[in-house]
Amino acid sequence: MLDPAGPAAEAIAGLWWILFLVCSVYFVIVMMLLTVAVLRRPRDTGPPRYGGRAFIFIGGIAAPAVILVTLLFFSLSTTAALRQPETGLTIQVVGHQWWWEVRYPEQDIVTANELFIPAGEPVRLELSSADVVHSFWVPRLHGKMDLLPGKKTYFWLEAREPGTFRGQCAEFCGLQHANMAFTVTALPPREFAAWVARRQVPLVEPDAEPLRRGEEVFFRAGCHACHAIRGTPAAGRIGPDLTHVGSRPTLGAGMLPNNIGNMAGWVANPQAIKPGARMPATYVGSTDFQALVAYLMSLQ
Ligand code: CUA
Numbered sequence: 546m547l548d549p550a551g552p553a554a555e556a557i558a559g560l561w562w563i564l565f566l567v568c569s570v571y572f573v574i575v576m577m578l579l580t581v582a583v584l585r586r587p588r589d590t591g592p593p594r595y596g597g598r599a600f601i602f603i604g605g606i607a608a609p610a611v612i613l614v615t616l617l618f619f620s621l622s623t624t625a626a627l628r629q630p631e632t633g634l635t636i637q638v639v640g641h642q643w644w645w646e647v648r649y650p651e652q653d654i655v656t657a658n659e660l661f662i663p664a665g666e667p668v669r670l671e672l673s674s675a676d677v678v679h680s681f682w683v684p685r686l687h688g689k690m691d692l693l694p695g696k697k698t699y700f701w702l703e704a705r706e707p708g709t710f711r712g713q714c715a716e717f718c719g720l721q722h723a724n725m726a727f728t729v730t731a732l733p734p735r736e737f738a739a740w741v742a743r744r745q746v747p748l749v750e751p752d753a754e755p756l757r758r759g760e761e762v763f764f765r766a767g768c769h770a771c772h773a774i775r776g777t778p779a780a781g782r783i784g785p786d787l788t789h790v791g792s793r794p795t796l797g798a799g800m801l802p803n804n805i806g807n808m809a810g811w812v813a814n815p816q817a818i819k820p821g822a823r824m825p826a827t828y829v830g831s832t833d834f835q836a837l838v839a840y841l842m843s844l845q
Contacts, residue, residue: 546684550710551703553687556626563619567612578604627688629701632669636660640672640679640692640714643721643822644785644798654744655773657785658798660702660712661740664731667703680716683729689715704731709794720821726799748776748788751843755832759840762833771824774844784824791842797822809838 549555638660639646647656662668672681674692681700682689690700704710714725732740751757760777763769768787769779775788793803797819801807810817813834815824829837 548685550685550708551687551705553627553701553703554685556623557688560619560623564616567616571612629669629699630667630703632667632701634663634666634668635671636662636668637671637673638681638692640674640676640681640718640725641823642676642719643714643725643819645712645725645727646675646785647727649741652741652745654741655775655786656744656789657793658727658795659793660727660729661737662702662704662729662731663734663737664704664707665734667701670700670702672698672700677718678716679714679718679725681712682715683710683712685710686729691716702729704729707731707733707736711799721819724798724800724819726795728794728799744789748774748844750776751840755836756840756843758833759836759838759843762829762837763840765833766827766829766837768827768837787841787844789844791844805838805842808842809834812838812841 546554547558547561549558635650637648637650639648645658647658647660648654670681670690672690672692673696674694676694678694679692680689681692683702686702686704687700690698692698708731710729710731712727712729714722716722718725751760763774763779769777769781771781771784773780773782773786773788775786779787791803795801796803796807796811797815800819801811812827814826815822816826827834827837
């Protein structure tokens with residue numbers, strides 16, 4: 546949060562520093578006065594010797610009023626700076642227990658737990674929830690925004706430079722709330738256009754073993770009831786879209802780095818890795834299982 550990488554986070558971090566510095570100075574002054582008050586016991590009950598009423602008016606009314614109004618000014622100007630700018634791209638994010646569905650409606654792209662955005666330009670976010678209240682937070686890019694069931698909320702993101710930024714659910718949403726992470730990858734605009742083009746190319750049906758067998762196992766084991774793979778009949782909407790799952794950085798919304806070993810562990814028994822997750826264990830024979838995992842990793 547204090548290492549901002551976009552205009553919104555810069556505005557918020559700037560306000561944070563102002564509040565921190567002003568409050569720190571005031572805190573030190575108050576603590577010094579408190580120490581004096583504790584150490585100096587009144588020797589008599591006569592009128593106070595250090596300023597009396599004037600001190601109360603200045604220290605207790607005038608100074609706080611000036612400081613609070615000044616801070617209010619900074620706070621309001623930060624709020625104004627966070628207003629939604631004009632944007633070209635719209636991304637829909639749907640919160641689920643405990644992962645993120647990410648849709649690019651105009652580009653017809655669906656993914657999960659990863660957002661790709663062009664660097665140097667704001668993108669518009671439409672947020673909603675499939676179950677309970679979640680909160681979308683990429684500390685280096687912006688503040689937080691809730692995802693609410695039955696209601697859309699709107700937000701925006703901008704990264705000044707290309708890079709990858711961690712995001713996190715910031716509203717307690719159940720057992721695996723802490724393990725509801727995602728990444729935002731900002732690409733130079735031309736690379737972003739190439740990413741969109743790559744994601745729009747239909748999948749090529751696997752033509753070699755064991756990938757063909759893996760695809761067949763995917764349907765036989767019932768994975769398609771919850772998951773979609775575009776270009777195949779799999780069109781489930783309960784779990785993440787797996788069209789390019791092999792290219793994702795993590796599994797289980799940030800639980801594990803995505804590699805073939807972790808993919809095998811995750812598919813075999815997600816409950817051991819992320820207790821309470823909606824995905825059940827997969828029971829298939831070992832040859833079928835290896836083919837299934839190889840097939841999933843081939844979905845780049
Ligand atoms: Cu979703 Cu916390």
